[in-house]
Amino acid sequence: MTRRLLQGSEAVADAAIVSGCRFFSGYPMLPFTELLEHMAKKLPSAGGVCINAESEIEAINMALGAAATGARAATGSCGQGLALMQEAIAEAALNELPLVVFNMARGQQDYFQATRGGGWGDYRTITLAPRDVEEAVAHTQLLFHLADLHRTPVLLYGDYVVAHTSVGIEVNRLELGPLPEKDWALDGTMSGTGRARQIWTWARGKPNTPGPGPDRAWKSIAEKYEEIARREARFEADAPEGTEVLVVSFGTTAPFVDRVVQELRTEGMRLGSFRPVTLWPFPGDALAEATKGCRLVLVYELNAGQMVDDVRIHAADRSAVRFIGGVSQDNSGMRQGDLLAVDALRDRVRQAIAELAPSGGSS
Amino acid sequence: MEREVLFTGVGGQGVQIAARTLATAALDEGREVMLVPRYGGGMRGGMTNAELTVGDGPLRALPVASDCWSAYAMDHAYFPTIAPHLRPGAVVVVNSSLFDVPVDVEGAAVFEVPASGLADEVGNPMTAGFVLLGAYVALTGLVSVDGLVAAMRQLVPPYRTQHLAANEQAIGVGAAAVTPLAAPAWPLNAVTTAGTP
Amino acid sequence: MSATGSARGEPVAAFKPDLLQSSEHELCPGCGHPVAWRLVLEAIADLELSHRTVLVAGHGCYTQMMKLSDLDSLQCLHGRAPAVATGVKRMLPETAVVTLQGDGDMVSEGLHEVLHAGARGERVTALLFNNGVFGDTGGHLTATTVLGQRTKTSLEGRDPEVHGYPIDVARLLAQLDGTAYVARGAVNTAGLVARTGRMIRRALEFQMAGAGFTFVEVLTMCPTGWFVPTADGPDYLEESMMSTFGIGELKVPETSSDV
Numbered sequence: 085m086t087r088r089l090l091q092g093s094e095a096v097a098d099a100a101i102v103s104g105c106r107f108f109s110g111y112p113m114l115p116f117t118e119l120l121e122h123m124a125k126k127l128p129s130a131g132g133v134c135i136n137a138e139s140e141i142e143a144i145n146m147a148l149g150a151a152a153t154g155a156r157a158a159t160g161s162c163g164q165g166l167a168l169m170q171e172a173i174a175e176a177a178l179n180e181l182p183l184v185v186f187n188m189a190r191g192q193q194d195y196f197q198a199t200r201g202g203g204w205g206d207y208r209t210i211t212l213a214p215r216d217v218e219e220a221v222a223h224t225q226l227l228f229h230l231a232d233l234h235r236t237p238v239l240l241y242g243d244y245v246v247a248h249t250s251v252g253i254e255v256n257r258l259e260l261g262p263l264p265e266k267d268w269a270l271d272g273t274m275s276g277t278g279r280a281r282q283i284w285t286w287a288r289g290k291p292n293t294p295g296p297g298p299d300r301a302w303k304s305i306a307e308k309y310e311e312i313a314r315r316e317a318r319f320e321a322d323a324p325e326g327t328e329v330l331v332v333s334f335g336t337t338a339p340f341v342d343r344v345v346q347e348l349r350t351e352g353m354r355l356g357s358f359r360p361v362t363l364w365p366f367p368g369d370a371l372a373e374a375t376k377g378c379r380l381v382l383v384y385e386l387n388a389g390q391m392v393d394d395v396r397i398h399a400a401d402r403s404a405v406r407f408i409g410g411v412s413q414d415n416s417g418m419r420q421g422d423l424l425a426v427d428a429l430r431d432r433v434r435q436a437i438a439e440l441a442p443s444g445g446s447s
Numbered sequence: 448m449e450r451e452v453l454f455t456g457v458g459g460q461g462v463q464i465a466a467r468t469l470a471t472a473a474l475d476e477g478r479e480v481m482l483v484p485r486y487g488g489g490m491r492g493g494m495t496n497a498e499l500t501v502g503d504g505p506l507r508a509l510p511v512a513s514d515c516w517s518a519y520a521m522d523h524a525y526f527p528t529i530a531p532h533l534r535p536g537a538v539v540v541v542n543s544s545l546f547d548v549p550v551d552v553e554g555a556a557v558f559e560v561p562a563s564g565l566a567d568e569v570g571n572p573m574t575a576g577f578v579l580l581g582a583y584v585a586l587t588g589l590v591s592v593d594g595l596v597a598a599m600r601q602l603v604p605p606y607r608t609q610h611l612a613a614n615e616q617a618i619g620v621g622a623a624a625v626t627p628l629a630a631p632a633w634p635l636n637a638v639t640t641a642g643t644p
Numbered sequence: 645m646s647a648t649g650s651a652r653g654e655p656v657a658a659f660k661p662d663l664l665q666s667s668e669h670e671l672c673p674g675c676g677h678p679v680a681w682r683l684v685l686e687a688i689a690d691l692e693l694s695h696r697t698v699l700v701a702g703h704g705c706y707t708q709m710m711k712l713s714d715l716d717s718l719q720c721l722h723g724r725a726p727a728v729a730t731g732v733k734r735m736l737p738e739t740a741v742v743t744l745q746g747d748g749d750m751v752s753e754g755l756h757e758v759l760h761a762g763a764r765g766e767r768v769t770a771l772l773f774n775n776g777v778f779g780d781t782g783g784h785l786t787a788t789t790v791l792g793q794r795t796k797t798s799l800e801g802r803d804p805e806v807h808g809y810p811i812d813v814a815r816l817l818a819q820l821d822g823t824a825y826v827a828r829g830a831v832n833t834a835g836l837v838a839r840t841g842r843m844i845r846r847a848l849e850f851q852m853a854g855a856g857f858t859f860v861e862v863l864t865m866c867p868t869g870w871f872v873p874t875a876d877g878p879d880y881l882e883e884s885m886m887s888t889f890g891i892g893e894l895k896v897p898e899t900s901s902d903v
Contacts (some may be wrong), residue, residue, distance in 0.1 A: 106735070107731060107735060109731070111722070117890075125686050131736070133734045135730070135734070137727070138756065138760040139756060141724070141727070141756075141757075142724075142727040142756070142757060143723065143762065145720065145724040145728045145731070145757075146727050146728065146734075147702065147731060147732045148720070148728055148729040148731065149718070149720070149727070149729060149730060149731025149732040149735075150731035150732065150734065150735045151731070152728075152731070152732060153698075153731075153732055153735040153736055154735075154798040155735045157731065157735075171721060172724070173723060175720075175721050179718075179868045187790065241896050270716040270717070270718055270732070271694065271698070271716065271736055271739065272696045272697050272715075272716050272736065272740070273695055273696070273699045274695075274716050274767075275663070275695055275696070275697045275698070275714060275715040275716045276662070276663060276694030276714055276715075277692055277695070278665065278714060279714075280665075280713070280714045280715050280716050280717065281716045281717070282710075282716070282717045282718070282719075283717070283718045283719070284711075284717070284718070284719040285719065287718070288711055289711075290711055290712070290713070291665040291666035291668070291711075291712060292665045292714075302714070314864075324758075373736075387862050396877070409810035439649035
């Protein structure tokens with residue numbers, strides 16, 4: 085057991101390689117850049133290919149092509165670069181191709197981009213938001229598995245903190261269970277047999293092997309996503325019986341929430357915390373359960389209010405939901421600003437509690 | 448128990464290397480570490496900070512530290528960005544060759560080490576960061592000096608091995624310039640004694 | 645009625661390439677794409693690559709060619725075929741990888757992708773079916789529409805003052821060090837059909853020999869998009885396009901001879 089001091093980006097790269105990733109392409113953009121650098125250094129000697137593409141659009145389309153051959157393929161970016169990749173993410177979904185996208189996000193917690201997507205059609209991406217480097221390593225492996233299992237693009241919601249924090253860690257391969265054969269993969273060998281394979285969003289098939297056409301194909305893909313939503317939601321909650329104030333957050337913001345909840349509990353407040361681990365599928369049922377009886381559901385995210393929409397949809401009592409986050413950037417525009425701090429969060433929680441009309445519960 | 452070190456300097460002074468070397472040494476001595484760098488895009492001249500937390504069990508620390516135990520400052524240029532996050536009475540080790548303003552931290556225990564000057568004296572000006580690091584480690588015993596040297600050897604890339612001897616010398620020079628354990632990080636019976644001068 | 649006078653529904657040729665699952669296409673009378681595509685399928689079969697070929701196709705009338713062909717195929721996003729093909733070929737280095745795009749797909753939307761794939765020397769064969777118009781969307785201006793050509797977005801004819809100039813992507817590619825073989829043919833005369841067939845074959849041979857990026861542009865007829873009668877397509881191609889886009893091999897690897 086040898087732990088090494090690994091930057092999050094390097095640990096994620098190692099996790100991708102032990103998962104069997106053999107194709108990676110990307111365009112430099114902080115804080116995604118280090119992941120590309122580590123893959124450029126390590127993937128070739130692991131028998132894979134890493135390409136510094138000439139644009140984000142190219143990068144994701146190269147990865148899509150590699151994925152079409154059955155290889156485990158990945159790409160990544162953040163912010164504006166990820167915006168460029170939206171078309172291809174949707175295309176991969178409607179092609180039913182497994183593809184892992186590493187979103188090493190900048191300062192704003194861009195929940196909408198990671199869950200609503202700007203692509204086209206009825207598609208989703210399974211999106212995991214780790215709270216720290218250790219979880220990012222586990223999530224990376226899980227994402228390659230889920231992508232293959234469900235034949236869908238998937239997204240890791242990382243960020244500057246995940247990418248740049250170094251911890252002592254050992255990256256071991258996780259056993260995640262059996263997977264179906266990739267009999268749909270293109271390798272040229274079915275050409276000339278009368279039964280050549282085809283990957284086409286319009287799903288019209290070929291004369292010898294007619295396809296379902298776009299209507300039936302896209303309906304069945306939409307149903308597949310409903311099935312994924314039933315099976316793959318994950319969350320973490322610390323909301324014992326009697327919790328009156330629940331603080332909801334995601335990703336690397338969650339440890340700050342946990343710290344404040346612990347502190348305020350020592351003052352007698354009945355606080356709890358909830359964090360979706362999958363941003364999509366959003367663990368709505370679990371949130372509904374955790375918010376039962378809560379007088380306040382405080383949503384702490386570093387943006388102008390994005391996940392709060394999903395919280396309002398599922399909270400047991402919509403009127404209890406308050407947004408206590410905000411846009412917060414540091415000067416470089418790369419990472420979260422002053423709002424990502426225990427003091428700032430503690431103040432906002434206290435203030436929200438103070439504004440609540442007294443009703444005989446603990447204050 | 449957890450101890451924090453906030454590093455600050457100007458791009459090119461080896462701040463990130465120093466932080467990483469200390470983190471590696473701590474990890475190799477069996478502790479838990481978390482290291483969070485903070486720097487912008489340019490390769491030279493801008494702010495370069497880092498936060499290191501070292502603990503003897505699973506860390507409670509968050510990636511944004513407050514109330515930190517100590518600081519390592521190669522330059523005063525960006526010290527105001529870390530000063531608010533130091534606790535009263537923090538241990539502050541500064542490169543007095545370049546850091547020549549008062550330390551604005553209540554009750555701080557300030558240790559001035561002319562690291563750049565000492566590095567110049569031995570003919571290796573680029574090792575000033577390691578001089579200061581050697582001094583920091585000798586003062587605090589956060590890790591052993593031998594452990595620090597071993598970590599440095601591990602981290603120097605294969606195409607820079609000509610610097611190993613100079614770096615090791617710099618660590619020694621810095622360690623010799625201060626009173627050992629004048630500001631111990633750990634309770635004295637817990638400090639590792641292997642190799643501490 | 646077509647130039648040969650055959651009634652609708654009667655096949656002109658008595659045989660179809662093995663790699664075509666069906667010749668029932670829905671393209672316009674006088675379209676040059678089927679003729680050009682036939683040459684590709686014949687070359688693949690002649691070179692014994694029938695069981696070792698993957699096709700990446702863009703969006704256009706020629707997408708039907710993908711659908712009808714007995715080749716492992718992937719339709720990709722508009723303009724992106726060379727990037728997608730890069731991913732495919734890097735994972736399947738022993739497989740023949742062919743991309744099929746029209747001028748709108750490659751030279752308008754996808755200029756970035758094809759130039760970079762060429763510069764990188766990706767060992768794929770990129771095919772451009774160039775009829776100087778966006779046929780599938782109803783006849784609009786592309787980056788290869790020639791000066792004077794009427795389209796729905798250049799109703800008085802392409803005017804350089806307003807619409808700028810067409811791009812000769814073959815000439816651009818020939819200048820890049822990563823490209824090994826760059827050629828342009830046409831399918832408006834029997835002689836050029838035969839010559840173009842040889843170009844396509846050579847491109848595939850060079851790909852499999854690992855020479856680098858190979859490219860064949862084929863000027864094809866689009867009488868519908870050009871607003872000309874079907875039978876006039878072949879002559880119109882010569883008059884309108886060939887003065888801008890010359891026929892021939894623009895670049896060959898050093899040790900080979902000309903077609």
